[in-house]
Amino acid sequence: MSKVVVFDHPLIQHKLSIMRSKETGSKDFRQLLTEISMLMGYEITRDFPLEPYEIETPICKMTAKRISGKKLAIVPILRAGMGMVDGMLSLMPVAKVGHIGLYRNEETHEPVVYFCKLPFDIQQRTVIVTDPMLATGGSCCDALEMLKERGCDNIRLMCLVAAPEGIARVQREHPDVDIFVAAIDERLNDDAYIVPGLGDAGDRIFGTK
Numbered sequence: 001m002s003k004v005v006v007f008d009h010p011l012i013q014h015k016l017s018i019m020r021s022k023e024t025g026s027k028d029f030r031q032l033l034t035e036i037s038m039l040m041g042y043e044i045t046r047d048f049p050l051e052p053y054e055i056e057t058p059i060c061k062m063t064a065k066r067i068s069g070k071k072l073a074i075v076p077i078l079r080a081g082m083g084m085v086d087g088m089l090s091l092m093p094v095a096k097v098g099h100i101g102l103y104r105n106e107e108t109h110e111p112v113v114y115f116c117k118l119p120f121d122i123q124q125r126t127v128i129v130t131d132p133m134l135a136t137g138g139s140c141c142d143a144l145e146m147l148k149e150r151g152c153d154n155i156r157l158m159c160l161v162a163a164p165e166g167i168a169r170v171q172r173e174h175p176d177v178d179i180f181v182a183a184i185d186e187r188l189n190d191d192a193y194i195v196p197g198l199g200d201a202g203d204r205i206f207g208t209k
């Protein structure tokens, strides 16, 4: 069974509350999402392995540390997942970025794939999938399946707000994928929106409604 980590850091919770308010406009929403992604990225990479290597400071030689192991790829689920990329890239500027395009059919709530472009060596990388909203879990599960079909075996999922239903589905279908979130909300409503949630993340990021 995968682990679920809820980031209860006060800065993350404070910023998330502002994002949830319907009074918050796209500019601030985007900025806050970037800031939270940076804070979450700091924690999500906490267990990355280090290796020693020799350097020379202006004073003397020393054994310093650098991140070792697999290289990183960030894979946002379009559109809303894009809002979490800049924060991650500001911490890990050499990470490669792949894109998976999925939208939810408004009636069935089933995800529909419309785009997939990934780094050529994606299967050799640690992959962090980003999507602010984990509702039914359909979109994330399909994205994880697409990555696994391409050989990825080291994947983490980073979301902002999750419904219990979405977490349960990812854990059931992808027990090897650890899930990192800022909040687990109460439930889904009849339109499969997260309650209380923050509304439609893509529309709020891009101002499309």
Ligand code: PRP
Pocket (backbone or CB within 6 Å): 077, 078, 079, 080, 081, 102, 103, 104, 105, 109, 111, 131, 132, 133, 134, 135, 136, 137, 138, 139, 140, 166, 192, 200, 201, 202, 203
């Ligand atoms: C949203 C969100 C997730 C998905 C979550 O995307 O960003 O990808 O819904 O719902 P699920 O867990 O029930 O699949 P949406 O389909 O609205 O597309 P968008 O990001 O382009 O707005």
Ligand code: URA
Pocket (backbone or CB within 6 Å): 080, 133, 135, 192, 193, 194, 195, 197, 198, 199, 200, 201, 202
């Ligand atoms: N997608 C969103 O953007 N918000 C939700 O609450 C559910 C799915």
